[in-house]
Amino acid sequence: MGGQNQYIETGGFSEYLYEQIGKTVHMNGLTGKMIKLKTDKDGTHTGLPSFSNTSDVYFRKGKDGLACQAKAYESRKMIIDFDWSHKHINTSDGRTFPKGIVHVQRYKYLGKDENGKVIYKRLSGEARLMNNAEMKKYGALIKKFNPNVKFR
Numbered sequence: 001m002g003g004q005n006q007y008i009e010t011g012g013f014s015e016y017l018y019e020q021i022g023k024t025v026h027m028n029g030l031t032g033k034m035i036k037l038k039t040d041k042d043g044t045h046t047g048l049p050s051f052s053n054t055s056d057v058y059f060r061k062g063k064d065g066l067a068c069q070a071k072a073y074e075s076r077k078m079i080i081d082f083d084w085s086h087k088h089i090n091t092s093d094g095r096t097f098p099k100g101i102v103h104v105q106r107y108k109y110l111g112k113d114e115n116g117k118v119i120y121k122r123l124s125g126e127a128r129l130m131n132n133a134e135m136k137k138y139g140a141l142i143k144k145f146n147p148n149v150k151f152r
Contacts, residue, residue: 018049021061027141030056034067034145052076057138059145067145072138078120081105082142084149091125101150103127104134
């Protein structure tokens with residue numbers, strides 16, 4: 001659970017920046033964990049790591065103690081954000097997503113820079129609602145970490 005500079009491609013991290021809060025949840029073939037930055041006292045840090053270690057989905061704790069954001073990973077690399085903690089307005093088309101309803105933001109892999117650093121772009125201007133396949137795959141896990149969230 002860490003950033004670009006700590007990520008070891010063959011497994012693990014040179015330094016772990018995050019720690020788990022609560023229990024690991026296994027559901028629908030996925031592993032989910034609520035995490036926080038080690039330096040964050042209340043656990044409501046403003047982001048989730050770019051790379052995972054052993055989890056398919058990491059969750060961020062909101063001020064109410066329930067998850068307010070999730071990030072899904074494939075082969076340890078971030079692929080999508082699920083966010084419901086705020087009202088979101090797309091810059092591309094003006095579409096609005098109210099607070100409490102999940103909006104999905106994909107990550108686009110752009111390659112590596114001259115130093116070998118992996119470059120991603122979050123397509124936040126093109127957010128959308130969860131599709132049926134995502135609801136089937138991730139829905140129960142998201143609801144386990146926040147039963148109040150709505151998908152549509």
